[in-house]
Amino acid sequence: xxxxxxxxxxxxxxAGFAVFGIxxxxxxxxxxxxxxxxxxxxxxxxxxxxxxxxxxxxxxxAMTQATVKTTTAASETTTAIAETTASVTMATEAVSTxxxxxxxxxxxxxxxxxxxTEAPRYEAPALxxxxxxxxxxxxxxTEAPxxxxxxxxxxxxxxxxxVNAGTYSSYINQVYNLINQERAAAGKQAVxxxxxxxxxxxxxxxxxxxxxxxxxxxxxxxxxxxKNASSICYYYGIYGSYGENMGRYQMTPQEIVTGWHNSAxxxxxxxxxxxxxxxxxxxxxxxGYYYWIAIFMD
Numbered sequence: 001x002x003x004x005x006x007x008x009x010x011x012x013x014x015a016g017f018a019v020f021g022i023x024x025x026x027x028x029x030x031x032x033x034x035x036x037x038x039x040x041x042x043x044x045x046x047x048x049x050x051x052x053x054x055x056x057x058x059x060x061x062a063m064t065q066a067t068v069k070t071t072t073a074a075s076e077t078t079t080a081i082a083e084t085t086a087s088v089t090m091a092t093e094a095v096s097t098x099x100x101x102x103x104x105x106x107x108x109x110x111x112x113x114x115x116x117t118e119a120p121r122y123e124a125p126a127l128x129x130x131x132x133x134x135x136x137x138x139x140x141x142t143e144a145p146x147x148x149x150x151x152x153x154x155x156x157x158x159x160x161x162x163v164n165a166g167t168y169s170s171y172i173n174q175v176y177n178l179i180n181q182e183r184a185a186a187g188k189q190a191v192x193x194x195x196x197x198x199x200x201x202x203x204x205x206x207x208x209x210x211x212x213x214x215x216x217x218x219x220x221x222x223x224x225x226x227k228n229a230s231s232i233c234y235y236y237g238i239y240g241s242y243g244e245n246m247g248r249y250q251m252t253p254q255e256i257v258t259g260w261h262n263s264a265x266x267x268x269x270x271x272x273x274x275x276x277x278x279x280x281x282x283x284x285x286x287x288g289y290y291y292w293i294a295i296f297m298d
Contacts, residue, residue, distance in 0.1 A: 154203075157203050157206045158235070164206060164282060165198055168283075173193075174254075176280055178253060178257035179191065179257060179278060183270070188272075191276055191296065193278060193280070194279050195279075196236065196279070198280055199279070200232055200236050200295055201281030201295045202293075203235075204223070204229065205292065206283045208248070210285070214248055221246055229242075230242040241275070242295070242296075243272060243296040244294065245266045247259055247291075250290060250292060256292045275296035277297055278294060280293070281293035
């Protein structure tokens with residue numbers, strides 16, 4: 001656009017000069033026809049009052065010279081106009097060429113350019129809320145087991161006595177019935193079978209069988225620990241009149257009751273009217289021999 005404006009400016013200036021040249025030529029022609037050197041002389045002479053007239057020949061020559069000069073000036077003016085016109089034509093062609101070039105430039109398909117893409121902005125990844133780790137499983141603290149107090153002999157034998165009360169329940173019932181038969185034969189009231197006394201009687205039978213103990217001292221039965229048989233009552237918390245029949249190696253209930261019947265002291269205890277309840281105990285030693293106990297209390 002700037003180049004086009006410059007070309008128009010050049011054309012305008014050139015045209016101005018051309019017009020000026022044409023005007024100058026015309027002015028020159030007018031001056032030459034009225035102010036030629038020869039005519040100037042004539043006019044001077046006329047002004048001086050000279051009445052001498054130019055000869056016809058001289059006048060013809062002067063006019064011829066004036067005509068030649070005028071023709072020459074006109075020719076030069078025409079040449080100047082032609083040159084100016086040529087310059088204007090060249091300038092016009094240049095403008096046309098520039099315009100065509102501009103048009104061609106404008107009509108060319110634009111070169112495809114890949115649209116500029118912005119570099120992707122870095123986005124920090126979204127941070128998830130920190131996951132709290134589940135606390136490691138810890139085994140609940142347990143108090144160190146307190147050591148059980150040393151088991152006493154009575155505790156040990158009491159456990160075995162409970163087992164034996166069930167194991168030998170048939171023998172226990174047979175001995176009980178045979179004792180009441182002996183009491184009935186002696187005219188005495190029957191005794192009741194007491195479970196607590198039976199537990200005590202089994203306790204005594206087990207401790208005797210395990211220790212192969214069958215000791216009598218001063219007419220009293222003695223336990224493996226050296227105490228009298230009646231001391232078993234303290235362990236079970238049972239108090240009253242205490243009587244005990246003991247035996248071993250008999251193989252059946254009938255044999256043990258018959259043996260008590262044949263012993264005066266055992267028979268007296270078995271048929272004593274002071275007692276109203278009884279407990280029966282049975283146990284076997286390591287060789288399979290039976291130990292029998294009958295505890296009577298009021």
